[in-house]
Amino acid sequence: MSAAETIRLDRKHLWHPFTANSAWMDESFQPVSIVAGEGSWLIDAAGRRYLDGNSSIWTNLHGHRHPRLDEAVRSQLGKIAHSSFLGLTHEPAARLAQELLAFAQPGPASALNRVFFSDDGSTAMEAGLKMIVQSFAQTGQPQRIRFVSPAGAYHGDTVGAMSLGPSDHFHRRYQPLLFSSRRVMAPFCYRCRFNRAQPEKADARSYRQCNFECATQAEEAIAETGKDLAAWVLEPRVQGAAGMVMHPEGYAQRTCAAARQAGARILLDEVLTAFGRTGPAMSFHAEGIAPDVIALAKGLSGGYLPLAATLVSEEIFRAFDGPAENTFFHGHSYTANALGCAVARASLALLQDPAEQKRRADLAQNLRELSQDFWKHPQVGDVRQEGTILAVEIVAARATRRPFPATERRGARICQTAREFGLLTRPIGDVLILMPPYSTTANELQQMVEALRKALAKELPA
Ligand SMILES: Cc1ncc(COP(=O)(O)O)c(C=O)c1O
The missing domain is CATH 3.90.1150.10 (Aspartate Aminotransferase, domain 1)
Structure with missing residues (x-):
C-alpha cells in the first residue's frame, strides 16, 4: 500500500493519542x-x-x-504468544519476575518481592495505588486513602492515574471524575519562585540559591496529611511529562523520609526513568531510598511490546492473605503476555552486559x-x-x-x-x-x- 493510501485511510478511520483533530486533519500536514x-x-x-x-x-x-530481542520474540512465538494468567502460570513470567526484582533491588535486604504484570504505565500505577489503599484497609488503617505528589506529576490517563497527578492541560475535562489528591510545588529549579539566582548558562540546579523550600513544603504536606496519607508518589529524579523537570540532589531522600515518618507508603513511578535512563539501573538507586511499590512500563520490554509491572513489597502482598474477600480484584486480559516477558528478559540481560x-x-x-x-x-x-x-x-x-x-x-x-x-x-x-x-x-x-x-x-x- 502506498504512503498516500495509508494516510488517506488513517485520516478516514484513525484517532491518534494526544493529537488535536484540527492539526491532524489539516491537509497541509503530512504525517x-x-x-x-x-x-x-x-x-x-x-x-x-x-x-x-x-x-x-x-x-x-x-x-x-535488535538481533537478541528479535530472537527472544521469535523463539517464544515458536511456543506460544499468550495464555491467560488467571489460575495459570508460565516460565517467562516466573523468570522475569525473579530477574526484575534482582535488577530493581540488588542486595539481600529486599523489601520488594512481588511482581504484578499489566500493559502500560497507567495500568502499572493504577494497580499500585489500589494495592496500597486496599492493603491499608485490610490492616486496620482504612482512612489512609490520600496521596501527595509534586505538581505537574504525570502518571497516565486512567482515572486513578489521572487523580494522582492531574494536569490542568490534559485532565481538566475529567475533573468531576477524579478523587482528590494533594499537590505540592514541584522541585523545578529553573522555574522556582524561591530561586534567587540570576540565570546562568548552566543547569539551574547547579547554581540555585534557595532554602530548599520545595522539600520543606512537601515534608509539611506529608506531615499534615499524617494518618490519612496512603502514599507519597514520586517520579524519581525526572518528572517526564511535566517538562523533564530534573530534581535537585536530596529532594527524594528528604520527602521519602517524611513519608516513612508518617507511616505511609512510598510509590515510585519509574515508567520513564528506569532501566538506566538516568544513569543507574533504576533512578531511585542514586537517591538512597527504599520504595514499597514501583511502577514500570515503557522500556521494560525494550520498547517492543506493551508490558508493564508493579513491583510490590512482601508486606503489602501479605495484607491480601486471609478470607477470599481480601483478594486483589484487579487484572487485565493480557497480564504477563509471554512474548512481552520473553523480550523483557532479553532486554534485562543486555542492560547488565x-x-x-x-x-x-x-x-x-x-x-x-x-x-x-x-x-x-x-x-x-x-x-x-x-x-x-x-x-x-x-x-x-x-x-x-x-x-x-x-x-x-x-x-x-x-x-x-x-x-x-x-x-x-x-x-x-x-x-x-x-x-x-x-x-x-x-x-x-x-x-x-x-x-x-x-x-x-x-x-x-x-
Ligand atoms: C512517568 C510516567 N508515568 C506513567 C506514564 C503513563 O504510561 P503509559 O502511557 O504507558 O500509560 C507515563 C507516560 O508518559 C510517564 O511518563
Whole structure:
C-alpha cells in the first residue's frame, strides 16, 4: 500500500493519542508513515531515514530490530504468544519476575518481592495505588486513602492515574471524575519562585540559591496529611511529562523520609526513568531510598511490546492473605503476555552486559559535551540532563526566563522542522527533548544534536 493510501485511510478511520483533530486533519500536514526500523533509525514509506530522537516516545532502549530481542520474540512465538494468567502460570513470567526484582533491588535486604504484570504505565500505577489503599484497609488503617505528589506529576490517563497527578492541560475535562489528591510545588529549579539566582548558562540546579523550600513544603504536606496519607508518589529524579523537570540532589531522600515518618507508603513511578535512563539501573538507586511499590512500563520490554509491572513489597502482598474477600480484584486480559516477558528478559540481560553499560555511559557523556552547543543560541534558557535524557528549554527572554506565549507553539514548530533534517522527536511545550536509544553511535548522536540545532536556528533565527 502506498504512503498516500495509508494516510488517506488513517485520516478516514484513525484517532491518534494526544493529537488535536484540527492539526491532524489539516491537509497541509503530512504525517510520516513508518514502515521499518533499524537501530536508532526509523524509515518511512518513501525510504527516508529519521533518527529516533525520543526512542519512540521513551520506550526503546536498545534500538529497533535488535538481533537478541528479535530472537527472544521469535523463539517464544515458536511456543506460544499468550495464555491467560488467571489460575495459570508460565516460565517467562516466573523468570522475569525473579530477574526484575534482582535488577530493581540488588542486595539481600529486599523489601520488594512481588511482581504484578499489566500493559502500560497507567495500568502499572493504577494497580499500585489500589494495592496500597486496599492493603491499608485490610490492616486496620482504612482512612489512609490520600496521596501527595509534586505538581505537574504525570502518571497516565486512567482515572486513578489521572487523580494522582492531574494536569490542568490534559485532565481538566475529567475533573468531576477524579478523587482528590494533594499537590505540592514541584522541585523545578529553573522555574522556582524561591530561586534567587540570576540565570546562568548552566543547569539551574547547579547554581540555585534557595532554602530548599520545595522539600520543606512537601515534608509539611506529608506531615499534615499524617494518618490519612496512603502514599507519597514520586517520579524519581525526572518528572517526564511535566517538562523533564530534573530534581535537585536530596529532594527524594528528604520527602521519602517524611513519608516513612508518617507511616505511609512510598510509590515510585519509574515508567520513564528506569532501566538506566538516568544513569543507574533504576533512578531511585542514586537517591538512597527504599520504595514499597514501583511502577514500570515503557522500556521494560525494550520498547517492543506493551508490558508493564508493579513491583510490590512482601508486606503489602501479605495484607491480601486471609478470607477470599481480601483478594486483589484487579487484572487485565493480557497480564504477563509471554512474548512481552520473553523480550523483557532479553532486554534485562543486555542492560547488565558490561559492554552495553559502557556504551550507555559513553552516550550520556557525549550527549553532555555536544549539548553545550545549545547555549550559543540566545533563546535557550536552560539545558538540563540526567543520563541519556536531554531537555533544552527555549524562552522569549533568557535574562528574565520569560516564556513564549503557549499559542505560538514554538517547541512543536521546531520539532516539526527537525524532520527536514532527519530527526523525529516531540517537545513538551517549549522544552525540546533528545532521548536517544542506547544503540546510538557517536556519529548518530552528533547528527541528532545537529538536526535539532539547525531546526532551532531556522525557527528562531538569532
Ligand atoms: C512517568 C510516567 N508515568 C506513567 C506514564 C503513563 O504510561 P503509559 O502511557 O504507558 O500509560 C507515563 C507516560 O508518559 C510517564 O511518563
